[in-house]
Amino acid sequence: MTEQTAQNANVKLRISNMTKRYSNGDGVSDIDLDVREGEIVTLLGPSGCGKSTILRTIGGFIGVDKGEILIDGKPVQNLPPEKRPTAMVFQSYNLWPHMTIFDNLAFGLQIKKVPKKEIAARIDKMLHLVHMEGHEKKYPTQLSGGQQQRIAIARALLLEPSVLLLDEPFSALDAKIRAQMREELKRIQQALKITVVFVTHDQEEAMALSDRIVVMNKGVIEQIGGPTEIYDCPKTRYVASFIGEMNFLPGANGTEIAVRPEDVWLDDAMEPEMSAVIRTIMPLGHYTKVGLEMGEHFLRAYVPKTDAAGLRVNDSVALTFHKKYVYNQNGGLQQ
Numbered sequence: 001m002t003e004q005t006a007q008n009a010n011v012k013l014r015i016s017n018m019t020k021r022y023s024n025g026d027g028v029s030d031i032d033l034d035v036r037e038g039e040i041v042t043l044l045g046p047s048g049c050g051k052s053t054i055l056r057t058i059g060g061f062i063g064v065d066k067g068e069i070l071i072d073g074k075p076v077q078n079l080p081p082e083k084r085p086t087a088m089v090f091q092s093y094n095l096w097p098h099m100t101i102f103d104n105l106a107f108g109l110q111i112k113k114v115p116k117k118e119i120a121a122r123i124d125k126m127l128h129l130v131h132m133e134g135h136e137k138k139y140p141t142q143l144s145g146g147q148q149q150r151i152a153i154a155r156a157l158l159l160e161p162s163v164l165l166l167d168e169p170f171s172a173l174d175a176k177i178r179a180q181m182r183e184e185l186k187r188i189q190q191a192l193k194i195t196v197v198f199v200t201h202d203q204e205e206a207m208a209l210s211d212r213i214v215v216m217n218k219g220v221i222e223q224i225g226g227p228t229e230i231y232d233c234p235k236t237r238y239v240a241s242f243i244g245e246m247n248f249l250p251g252a253n254g255t256e257i258a259v260r261p262e263d264v265w266l267d268d269a270m271e272p273e274m275s276a277v278i279r280t281i282m283p284l285g286h287y288t289k290v291g292l293e294m295g296e297h298f299l300r301a302y303v304p305k306t307d308a309a310g311l312r313v314n315d316s317v318a319l320t321f322h323k324k325y326v327y328n329q330n331g332g333l334q335q
Helices: 003-009 051-059 101-111 116-129 145-158 175-192 203-209 227-232 237-242
Strands: 011-021 027-036 040-044 066-071 086-089 163-167 195-200 212-217 220-225 247-250 256-259 264-266 274-283 287-294 297-304 316-321 325-327
Touching: 011 051, 011 195, 027 051, 027 195, 027 220, 040 051, 040 203, 051 066, 051 086, 051 163, 051 195, 051 212, 086 145, 101 116, 101 145, 116 145, 116 175, 145 163, 145 175, 175 203, 195 203, 203 227, 212 227, 212 237, 220 227, 220 237, 237 256, 237 325, 247 297, 264 297, 287 316
Parallel strands: 040 195, 040 212, 086 163, 163 195
Antiparallel strands: 011 027, 011 066, 212 220, 247 256, 256 325, 264 316, 274 287, 274 316, 287 297
16 A cells, blocks of 8 residues: 555545635635544634635535535535534534433434434443533533533534534633633543544634644635644744734845744843843743833743843843744745
């Protein structure tokens, strides 16, 4: 088996040259994406960038104008949602309030004519997996938002989909519960080795969960890579501005220089590239956020707590950029 054949054998979902445009011009164009078996791939971007459009074309909730969507090597772009080997979890949970948790979970299996004993056994096992044992007889309104979302995920997993689709499932939860649910999802995904396509506008969520991130911008893919790769080597100015914090300064010949705050070093002992005046000092636990004024430009620097002890507002400091990126006039990374 050739290397290319081996890679193809590991592809669970393939989107080839897919375009979907709405009457107002929004949508996505010429999308190519492979999702490998057992990985979490996150579609990341602001509202209206096309990430949910891609997810819904995979699930069959909207059609495509052109292109192909294959799951397990079989084209599905012309199949209705119920005929696709996918399951979708929405932000709004979509649990039936008049049905118990057990009945909510059993409904999809009953439609598939799974025997009653098997349904009960599978639900018991799934409730254990999502840490919701003992809640079978409750109704959705008796559960917290986080608990309802666990049940929604469990219901989707009971259908044993080839690809699990998650459309901003945690955005309605408060910050603490959202962080807990990310950990829970990662644990469940690793336990089942299921393939997941996740949509979010939250870069922290994408960085924490993903094996790979697809950064979207106005209906096209800007960059695909692992969280560390996306953060450490943003290929476009847009990705640099969207992922993490970044300082931007004008460079030579219309270029733009980008520097992460942690790569702005304040050290008089080094040969400085430039100098600035400290305008703000904000202790944030193990590091300090320092606001710097350099002529017409304002920069942020993240300084280790021990190094920030001697800094004072209005002090002049020397700056050195430990690492920087240069983007050309078209927003591409200049090598």
